[in-house]
Amino acid sequence: MVTTYHLGSNASLGKDVKIGCGSFIDDDVIIGDDVTIGKYVIVYSNSHIDEGTIIGDHCIIGHPTKLQLQKTDFSACSSKVRDFIIKEPVTKIGRGSIIRSGSVIYKHVIIGEKLRTGHNVLIREHTQIGDNCVVGTNTVLDGYIKIGNKSMIQSNCYICQTVIIGNGVFIAPGCVFMDNKKIILGEGLNGATVGDYVRIGGGSKILPNVKIGGYSLIGAGSVVTRNIRKGTMALGNPARIKRILNKSEIQNYIESIKNWTI
Amino acid sequence: MVTTYHLGSNASLGKDVKIGCGSFIDDDVIIGDDVTIGKYVIVYSNSHIDEGTIIGDHCIIGHPTKLQLQKTDFSACSSKVRDFIIKEPVTKIGRGSIIRSGSVIYKHVIIGEKLRTGHNVLIREHTQIGDNCVVGTNTVLDGYIKIGNKSMIQSNCYICQTVIIGNGVFIAPGCVFMDNKKIILGEGLNGATVGDYVRIGGGSKILPNVKIGGYSLIGAGSVVTRNIRKGTMALGNPARIKRILNKSEIQNYIESIKNWTI
Amino acid sequence: MVTTYHLGSNASLGKDVKIGCGSFIDDDVIIGDDVTIGKYVIVYSNSHIDEGTIIGDHCIIGHPTKLQLQKTDFSACSSKVRDFIIKEPVTKIGRGSIIRSGSVIYKHVIIGEKLRTGHNVLIREHTQIGDNCVVGTNTVLDGYIKIGNKSMIQSNCYICQTVIIGNGVFIAPGCVFMDNKKIILGEGLNGATVGDYVRIGGGSKILPNVKIGGYSLIGAGSVVTRNIRKGTMALGNPARIKRILNKSEIQNYIESIKNWTI
Numbered sequence A, B, C: 001m002v003t004t005y006h007l008g009s010n011a012s013l014g015k016d017v018k019i020g021c022g023s024f025i026d027d028d029v030i031i032g033d034d035v036t037i038g039k040y041v042i043v044y045s046n047s048h049i050d051e052g053t054i055i056g057d058h059c060i061i062g063h064p065t066k067l068q069l070q071k072t073d074f075s076a077c078s079s080k081v082r083d084f085i086i087k088e089p090v091t092k093i094g095r096g097s098i099i100r101s102g103s104v105i106y107k108h109v110i111i112g113e114k115l116r117t118g119h120n121v122l123i124r125e126h127t128q129i130g131d132n133c134v135v136g137t138n139t140v141l142d143g144y145i146k147i148g149n150k151s152m153i154q155s156n157c158y159i160c161q162t163v164i165i166g167n168g169v170f171i172a173p174g175c176v177f178m179d180n181k182k183i184i185l186g187e188g189l190n191g192a193t194v195g196d197y198v199r200i201g202g203g204s205k206i207l208p209n210v211k212i213g214g215y216s217l218i219g220a221g222s223v224v225t226r227n228i229r230k231g232t233m234a235l236g237n238p239a240r241i242k243r244i245l246n247k248s249e250i251q252n253y254i255e256s257i258k259n260w261t262i
Helices: A066-070 A079-084 A247-256 B066-070 B079-084 B247-256 C066-070 C079-084 C247-256
Strands: A047-049 A060-063 A091-093 A104-106 A109-111 A127-129 A145-147 A232-235 A240-244 B047-049 B060-063 B091-093 B104-106 B109-111 B127-129 B145-147 B232-235 B240-244 C047-049 C060-063 C091-093 C104-106 C109-111 C127-129 C145-147 C232-235 C240-244
Touching (some): A091 A104, B047 B060, B091 B104
Parallel strands (some): A060 A104, A127 A145, B060 B104, C060 C104, C091 C109, C109 C127
Antiparallel strands (some): C232 C240
C-alpha cells in the first residue's frame, strides 16, 4: 500500500497540513497551516505554500527552469525580458489558493492570495500574479508575464512571454497571445499590454506589441492586429472599433466582478 | 519497488480486474469484471466503473467538486443550471469505455457505454454523456452539459456550461463554446444548443445562446453569432448561411457514422 | 517513503542514469548514458532513450496504441496512412532531448536528436520527427505524421493525421490542422503538406489537403482553405495571397533559426 509520502530535510510544515499518498516534498519547502496537498504531488525545494491553500493531485510546484535543468548561464537573458525577472529561485503561492490537479508551476513565480486554477495549468518562470485571480484549465502562462489583481483567464488560452495584464481583466476561453509578428527568432518578443477591466471574447488572437486600452471589449473570434483605444468595443478579423462603450456598460462589468467567487 | 496499490474499504472488485502500481482505489468504489486500471490512477469514492472499461495511467475518476472541496452550501446554484443537476455524488462510466491517460472525471457525472476519450480530457460535474461518444485529447467539458449518443468532440475543444449537444454530432478540433456574451459575470450563462447530426468545422467559435439546427454543417474557422437554420451550411466570421444542404449530403454523413469504431 | 522505482527484466541502463521516485521502467527498455528520468514516469517496453536525454515527471513513454490495448487486427489500416507506418513497435528518442513533464509518447514513434517539448505534449503512433525540433506545451501530434529537421510547433496546436511538415517550419501557438473537409467519416483523411521554412501565424486553421509552398508566411488567425504558392504571404478568413515575400525577408528568417537553442 502506498500511503506514505516523502518529506525532505529542513521542510517546514504548519498545523493540520494534509499530504496525500506518494507525494514528494523536497528540502527547504515551507507549508503553512491547513494546507492540503493531494496525491502524487511533487513540491520542489524553495516553494512556499501559504495557509489554507489546496494543491490538487499530480501537481508539480517549483518546477526547475531550463536554465536550472541544463546549468546554463543566465546572462544570455534579453533586455526585453529584464523587467520581468524574479531573481530568487522561489515559488510563492498565496493563502487560500486552489491549484487543481495536474498543474505545473515553475520556480521564479510569485502568486498572490486566492488564486484559483483549473486543471493542467502551466505557469512558467518569471511570472507574477496578483490576488484573487483565476487561470483556467489547460491555460499556459509561458513565463515573463505580469498579471494584476482580480483578473480571470479562462480555459485553453495561451499567454506568451512579456504580456502584461492589468486588474479586473477577463479573457474568455481559447485566446492566443503572440510575441513575434514576423516569426523571426531573436527579433520582436513583445507581448501585448492589456489595460484594467478589459474583456476579451473567446478564441481571440492578440498580435505582438498591441496595446488594448482599459475598459475595452473585444468580440469573440477577433484577430487584434493594432492598438485598441480605451473604452471601445472592437471585433472582427482584423479587429476594427465598432463603437465606444457607454459608462453603464463598463460599470455593470466592474460591479459584476466585485464579489465574484468563481 | 512500487508494485502495489491501495484498495479502500468496502470497494467491490469484479472478476479479472487489473490495477496498476501506485493506484489508489478509495472506499465504496464499484469496479466491474475485466476492468483494467493503469498506474498511479486515483479513483475516489462512489465511482462505478462498468465491465471491460480501460482507465489509463495517471487518470483521476470521481474528482470532488469545488463545493465538496470547500464544504460550501449547494443552494447558490442558479436557475440556469438547475436542469443539469445530477443529485447523487457519483461517477458512472459505462461498460467498454476507454479513458486515456491523464484524464480527470468529476463526481456528478454519468457516462453511457463505450465512451472513448483522448488524453488529459476534463469532464466536470453535472455532465451527462450518452452511449458511443468520443471526447478528444485536452478537450474540456466544463460541467452542466448534456451530450446525446454517438457524438464526437475532437481534440483541444472547450465546451462551456449549459451546452446541449444532440446525437451524432461531430465537433472538429479546436472549437470553443462560450456562455456569456457580454462577459458580465452573473448575467447570461447560456450555452449553445446543437441539434442532432450537426457537423462543426475545426477552430469554430460558438457564441452563447445560439441554436444550431439539426443536420447543419458549420465551416472551419467560423464564428457563429446567431441561430443557424436546420440543414444548412454556414461559414465565415460572422457565420452566414451559404446554402441548404441536399439530402444526400446529410445522408452520407449519417451513414458514415453508423458503424464507426474510432 | 517512496524513494524507489521499478526496473523491469532485461532493461539496459547506461552510466550515470538518474531515475526519480515511483518511476516504472518496463522490460526491454534501453536507456543511454547520463539520461535523467523524473518522478512517477512510466516507460513501457521497447523504448530506447538515448544519452543525455531528460524525461520530466509524470511522463509516459512507449504508450501502447489502441490496437495494442484492444488486440485488434492491424490490417484495417487505410491506404492513406500506409506511407506513415513505422512497423516496429518501438519508441526511439534521440540523444540530448528534453521531454517535459506530463508528456505522452506512443509506440511506433521515432524521434531524432535534441527534441525539446513543452509539458503535456502528446505524440501518437506512427510519427517521425527529425533532429532539433520543438513541440510546445499541450500540442497534439495525432499520429501518422512526418516532421523534418529544425521545425518548431508551439503550444496548444493540434496536428492531425497524415500531415507532412518540412524542415525549418515554424508553427505559432494555437494552430489547428484538419484532415476531413466534409467531416464524413472514412472519406478524406488528408492532412496538409507544409513546405520547408514556412511560418504559420498563431491561431491559424489549415484545412485538409492544402499544400503550403516552401518559404511562405501565413498571417495569424488565418483560415487556409486552398493551396498557398511558394514564397508568398497569405492571410485572412479565407486566406488570400497578399504579396510575394522578398528574398531578404525569407533569408532573415532562415538565418534566425540557424543557431537557435530554444
